[in-house]
Amino acid sequence: MKSYIQEKALFFKYLMSYVIILFICIAIMVFFVNNQFIGVLKDELIANNANTLNRVMYIVDANIKQFDSIQTHIQMNRSLNPYYGLNDPNLAIDAQRELGKYLVSNSLIKDMMVYFRGDSFIYSSTSSYSIPLFINQAFRYSSWNEEDFKRDINSLKVPKVRSAEDVIKYDREQSRIVTFIFPISSFGVDAKTTVLFLVDEQFFTKIIKDNFGGYHSSIMILDKNNQVITASNNAIRLSADRLIEYLGSNENHFTQTVSVDNQKMFMSVLKSNETGWKYISFTPVNEVLKKTDGIQVDFILVVILLLVIGSIVIYFNMRTNYKPVKNTIDYLSNQNKSLISSTRIASKDFILDSLLKGRIHTPDDLKQQGEPFAISFRNPLHLVIIVLLHTPHSIKSQAVPELLDQFESTVNLFFNGYVREHLDQKKMVCILSLDEIQSECLMAELDAFQIHLKEAISIQTTIGVGNVYEDVKIIPQSYVEASAALDYRLVKGNGGIIFNDELSNQDDSLDSYPHKELDILKSLIKQGNDLEIEYALNNIINYMKTCNTPLFVARGLCFDILNIVWRTFAEVNKELLLPKGEYPNASMLAEFETIEELTNLVKNFCSHICTSIRESKAVKDQSLINDAASYIQSYFADCDFSIQNMADHFGMTLTNLSQYFKNQTGQTIIEYTTNLRMNKAKELLLSSDSNLNEISIQVGYLNSSSFIRRFKQITGLTPGQYVKEKKK
Known part of the structure; x- marks a missing residue:
């Protein structure tokens, strides 16, 4: 009866130990997930919100940047040059035509105007207006009167952006417009031309809506002076002073938590390097974090379920396997005792294995078990190192005893210690005993040991070193640390000595991941x-x-x-x-x-x-340039031919296609197209009875004046002079 009670007590003792281990593991997991993964998830959600804002900034900047390109083109456009245009009776027609080209190629711009300073008219892509007619009837701004308008278009020296405001066009169509004003100067002199770009506010709100569909974020776009240019439809209303207070002295990118109308919000701010504009998003904290709250609840329920199921499985598994395991342990224990009594080597390995597995808890236990086999540690400090032998093949079992003797002899030249074979035949485990002096100069001692070992066995080695401990029962921890240090040779390389301390200083974050x-x-x-x-x-x-x-x-x-x-x-x-x-x-x-x-x-x-x-x-490069040349030869005579259409046909951007064509052929697409048109024109002039207007259209020009001007620029002669010269 007593034996039965003892057996059951032992059973429940081990059962409870397994349940406690399970509980500890789950508790550690819960702690780790809540403090690491949930925190990382929160940071990731916030970072994702900031990345979305960055994407909005990138899209807006890329479109606004086109204005610089257009104003450069206008500056070089003879038809829109004040030195030539103001004296041209066809100024209004030429200006409408040229501005219409820019509008066709840029869907961002709702309308655009050009004004030659000192003139009494302003020109758009559809008409020309006197200044009073334009600002008071054609485009009536809610907060831009005639006096301010005249001052801005005549005296502005740097580009200016007007915030989104209501604009009524001819008392019929009303829309909110963001107006960009660009003064254009030539060759460093004062600006003679002013260009106005009118952009519908819906362009900005659509970009914001497309990118921030997942959150109810409030988005604002501010200019360099912290004036609101535009905002999302659901934007919160903040006073200018309150907004400046939130921005503080931060200049570039930052995210912070602010309180708006008694509601906590994540405020993310990005500053564009291209325009100097600030992009601000306000996202409710509870909306961002509600995903993590749901995950936490689900996780806790899963943990409880795992704990219950794990306890049940452990109980039935213990009932099923306890007896045969106990019999096996008893049998192995008897066999081990027999081996200890029959062989010194096996006994030594058994004691060293017991040390590494934590079965020996005190110096007295070690002394009691080790003394019969001449195993004793003379110094108070203990350390485990694992030595990896860099051999192309596994060590033969016959050579292991001799190698162990060489190892132990070398170890005892520098330390008091013992060596046993690792499960991996290319590794040796050394349990060392150190005094205080050896502990302080451990690196030098191990360097000397490694050099001497190479001379003794003629094999290159890598050594993993655990931490030094005083307590005998912590030797297993030093063994685990040495194993981890040796594995770190993946980073440190072979042939050296790797200390576990190098691993303990690591930063587990992936912020600097390359x-x-x-x-x-x-x-x-x-x-x-x-x-x-x-x-x-x-x-x-x-x-x-x-x-x-x-x-x-x-x-x-x-x-x-x-x-x-x-x-x-x-x-x-x-x-x-x-x-x-x-x-x-x-x-x-x-x-x-x-x-x-x-x-x-x-x-x-x-x-x-x-x-x-x-x-x-x-x-592929040769094939693409041949296709590009064939395309131009097929469509150069089309009046609607454009480089943009060609770029769309080949799935490339206009800039990349133009640069690629010039790199491969040595000439631009315009030069190549013009040469084809002029050659065709020369042929038609000499071989057909068509008049100049017909020939102009046949070679891709909408009117004869453009054709004649281009023909003379290329050949030095007008078409009529060219025909006369050839007929002579």
């Missing part, structure tokens, strides 16, 4: 630049070595490198196939001990594909 360097690597692979690829890879390696990168981050970064190399190559040239064994893949991570070995593989692979990419790119 996303930029990875993006650069991807871009360089697409360009086929193998020298720059090697430089980029070296930068990533230096990041891991100098930033004290955690092991899990280093392994993830190695995977990202392999993934980027292959996926980028597949994107650039899907038709190019390599032998199956040459494809990089995630399984290769297990084959490398250091990042240098991985990097060498990536460099070799990139060298191969860069050559293939460059060859493929050369063929």
